[in-house]
Amino acid sequence: MSDLDRHRIITDLLRERPFASVRDLQEHLGVSAATIRRDIDKLHDTGRVRKVYGGISAHDGQVTDRLSARPYDENRDIAVEAKRAIALKASALIRDGDSVIVHAGSTCYQLGIEIARRNVRLYTNSMPLAAYLGEHGTCHVTVAGGELYREPGIIHDPNSGGPNFFASRFFVGTQGISSDGLLESHPLLIKAITELASCSDEIVLLADSRKLSIHPRNVVLPLSRIGTIVIDDGLSDAGAKMLEDAGVTVLIANTGGFN
Template sequence: MNEPERWKKIVEILNKRQFATVKDLTEILDSSPATVRRDIAKLHETGRVRKVFGGIALAGGAAPEHTPAKPFEANRLIHIDKKEAIAAEAEKLCQDGDSIIVLGGTSCFLFARRLAGRGIKICTNSMPLAACLFEQSACHLTVVGGELHREPGILYSPDTPAPGFYASRLFIGAQGINGSGLLESHPGVVRAVNALQEQADEVVVLADSSKFAIKARHISLPLSRISTLITDAGITDEDADMLRGAGIDVVIAPTPAPDE
C-alpha cells in the first residue's frame, strides 16, 4: 500500500471511528509503526487530521453513531478543570475509615488521588490508580486481579473471582450516559463493572457534562443502580431531569473561572 492509499484509508477509518491509536493503524494498514507515525505527522500538517494524546483524530466532522472509547492516557487532559472539580465534590462524600471501590477512568483517578493521605480503604481495578497510590500514599489498597487491558487501563479476567472487599460506595465513571444507563464500548469494562458493583451498597458516578452527548454500544449499569451522579454546570436541564426522575441525586460541581 503506497502513501496516498494509506492516507485515504486512515481518513476512512477516522470517519468511522473518530479516534485511532498508532497500534490500531499499524495492524489495519499492515505497516510499520515508523511509517504510520510519518503518515500521521504529514496528515496533521495538511489539517485533515489532528494528533492527540494516545493517537490521532479527525479534524472536525460529524460524530459517528457510536463513539469508540479513548485510551486512559488520551483522556487525562480532556475537560481537566471539570474533572478536578467533580473529584473535589466526590471527596466530600468520604470519611476516614470508609471502605470504597474506585473503578478505572480519569475522573475516578483524580478523585482517588485526593484520598492518598487519608485513612480510607480503597479497592480498585485501575492499573494507573494502583501505581499512583503505591508511589504516593500509605492507604490500605486492594487491587483487583486479572489481565491488563491496556487502553482502558483496567485489570479484569472473567475467571478471576471478585475480591472479598465490601464497600459503602463504588465510584465509577462512564464513557457515555443516556436514559438507559451508563454506556461503554469496551466489553471488558462492562463485565468488570457488573462484577464489582455487587460488592458495594451505593454507586456514585463521576461524569462531566460532555458524557451525555456520547453514544456507546453497551450498558454497564442501569440508572436504577445509581444513587448519586456528580457532574458540572454544563449539564442540560433535560439530562438533569432525566436523572432526577430515575431517583438519582444530582450534584453540580462548581468549576472555577479561568482567572480564579
C-alpha cells in the same frame, strides 16, 4: 481562513470524534483560543454542535461507540479541570474509616489522588491509580488481581467473578450516559463494572457533562442502580431532569466557568 471554512472543518472533525477541546482545535486550525471560543459559540448557537466544558461535542445521537471509545492515555487529558472539580466534590462523600471501590478511568483516577492520604480502605482495578497510590498514598490499598489490559488501563481476572471486597460506595466512571443508563463499548469494562456493582451499598457515578452526548450501544447499568452522580456545571437542564426523574441524586461540581 474564513469563519465558514473553520466551522466546516470543526463540524467535519466531530464526525470522527465525540469531543474536541479548545487546545485540539487551536492545533488543528492554527488560530488563537479566543477565535476558537467564538467559533464554538456560533456553532452552538446555530444548533450544529454542543458547547461543553473545555471544548465542543457532537449532539446526542451523533456519536457511535466506535468513535467514542478512547484509550485511557488519550482520555485522561480531556476536560481535566472538570474531572478535578468532580473528584474534589466526590471526595466529600467519603468519611475516615470508609471502604470504597474506585474504578478505572480518568475521573476516578482524580478521585484517587484526592483521597490518597486519607484514612480509608481503597480497592481499585486501575493500574495508573495503583501506581500513584503506591508512590504517594498512605491509605490502605487493595489492588485487583489478574492480567494487565493496557488500553483501558485496568487489571482484571476474567475468571474471578468479582473481588472479595465490600464497600460503602463504588465510584465509577462511564463512557456515555442516556435515559437507558451507563453506556460502554469496551467488553472488558462492561464485565468489570457489572462485577463491582454488586460489591457496594451505593454506586456513585463520576462523569463530566460531555458524557450525555456520547452514546455507545451497550447498557452496563440502568440509571435506577445509580444513587448519586457527581457532574460538572455544564449539565443541561434536560440532562438534570432525566437524571432526577430516574431517582439519581445530582451533585454539581463548580468548575469556575467555561474554558
